[in-house]
Amino acid sequence: GAGVSQSPSNKVTEKGKDVELRCDPISGHTALYWYRQRLGQGLEFLIYFQGNSAPDKSGLPSDRFSAERTGESVSTLTIQRTQQEDSAVYLCASSPLLAGGGYEQFFGPGTRLTVL
């Protein structure tokens, strides 16, 4: 498809287990973002990839969270030793990052993570 896809759409896991979330951005988009949205709250920035530059990890809440991106394609967000407070919808977005700034991000449908 032409849009951003994420898998799985839903993930239920037990506290302490590791989870891996996947994002396939729109082809040709150089920028990729991960956000999370807890119930009743706004979007919380996690990490940003831009081309071959070092990712901006300033939003990652703890060292249990990590993300990788292969070139300008797929990204995976890994949460180790999940905690109940990690329960949220994890959203991925990609952007063509046009020269001169002023752009929009295209979002995937999200992965709903529930930690029991």
Add this chain to the structure above:
Amino acid sequence: DQQVKQNSPSLSVQEGRISILNCDYTNSMFDYFLWYKKYPAEGPTFLISISSIKDKNEDGRFTVFLNKSAKHLSLHIVPSQPGDSAVYFCAADSNYQLIWGAGTKLIIKP
């Protein structure tokens, strides 16, 4: 410290009337703003944007107004339709990242 604030968590508007969603920001260096709409179980979708060189941008039923001196922007939807019921997020562009507001849930009453 929230740099982008949407102080109304929800707003209820009669169908056919105008919906006005507000957003305030604190950083005067922000120069590009976007509004996103989000339905349940879907990712946000881009709605409309405005650059700081303008004070108004219009797209069909949607108009965004920017007041730089007040660090305030608003989204007007007129006339409001039932399909407009969603959560609306305001975001500010900061070095290719978006700083998001908490969102306002808009409910259009028939």
